Amino acid sequence: MSSLSVTVPAVYQEFLSGSFVAYKTTRPFSAMALDQAHEQCNAVVKGAGGAVGLTDNPSALT
Numbered sequence: 001m002s003s004l005s006v007t008v009p010a011v012y013q014e015f016l017s018g019s020f021v022a023y024k025t026t027r028p029f030s031a032m033a034l035d036q037a038h039e040q041c042n043a044v045v046k047g048a049g050g051a052v053g054l055t056d057n058p059s060a061l062t
Contacts, residue, residue: 005012022037
């Protein structure tokens with residue numbers, strides 16, 4: 001990772017621009033790793049009602 005700017009400059013620029021994180025809010029420093037954001041989405045689906053409960057709620061489908 002320390003030599004990424006030299007070995008793969010395009011990927012390095014994407015890291016600098018924040019392409020490998022998820023933003024749940026527009027607040028500064030609120031970015032999180034993509035796998036953590038994915039786990040939070042999974043927790044919502046596993047919550048009360050699960051995936052069936054989500055499909056019964058029209059607002060959850062938009």
